[in-house]
Amino acid sequence: MKVAIIFGSKSDKEIMKGAAEALKEFGVEYKAFILSAHRVPERLMEVLKHAEEEDFECIIAGAGLAAHLPGVIASHSILPVIGVPINAAVSGMDSLLSIVQMPKSIPVATVGINNSYNAGMLAIEILALKYPELKKSLLEYRKNMKEKFIRENNEGVEL
Known part of the structure; x- marks a missing residue:
């Protein structure tokens, strides 16, 4: 079980840490x-070329501004993006619109801004x-999440 997390700029690092947190919780x-699709496309292609050889099974790609990175990755790999x-x-x-509006036959699953x-959680669901x-760990996680929610909110809340 191995996931690649790719983002286009050092400034995206804090936002993309959430994917790593989710994967760590499940031992993935x-x-x-x-890797920028625009600034270092050759290096991106090199990493993608070896992704399956290195046993990656899913790719999480974060992008802002032109936001081409997830789509470019999807166009060069059959791994889920x-x-x-x-x-x-x-x-x-x-x-959001740049990533979600992919042409027919080159899908990119897309999470919220x-x-x-959630991208990490979706990768876990795919791998499960x-x-x-x-799968067993994910089912247990969901069960515990529901139980905690009910416990914390069972008696109503004070406004």
């Missing part, structure tokens, strides 16, 4: 890369289809 190995739109301008809506944690022990 990951490797993070700063999860896009994280990053709020760099126009409240992140420009990034700046929500890399193949790994029974991860």
Whole structure:
């Protein structure tokens, strides 16, 4: 079980940490890369070329501004790509629309703006289809989440 986390700029690092946190919670190995689709496309292609050889099974890609990175990755890999739109301008809506509006046959699963944690969780769900022990952990996580929510909110809340 191994996930690649790729984002285009050092300034995206704080936002993309959420994906790593989710993967760590479930013991899923990951490797993070700063690779711009525009500034170092050759290096990006090199990493993608070797992604399957290095046993990556999913890619989380964060991007802001032009937000081409997830789509470029999806066009060069058959691994599932999860896009994280990053709020760099126009409240992140420009990034969201850029990532979610992929052409037919080149999909990118897309999570909410700046929500890399959910990208990590989606990667875990994808991997849980193949790994029974991860599926068991995910089911337990969901059960505990529900129980905690009910416990904390069962008696109502004070406003």
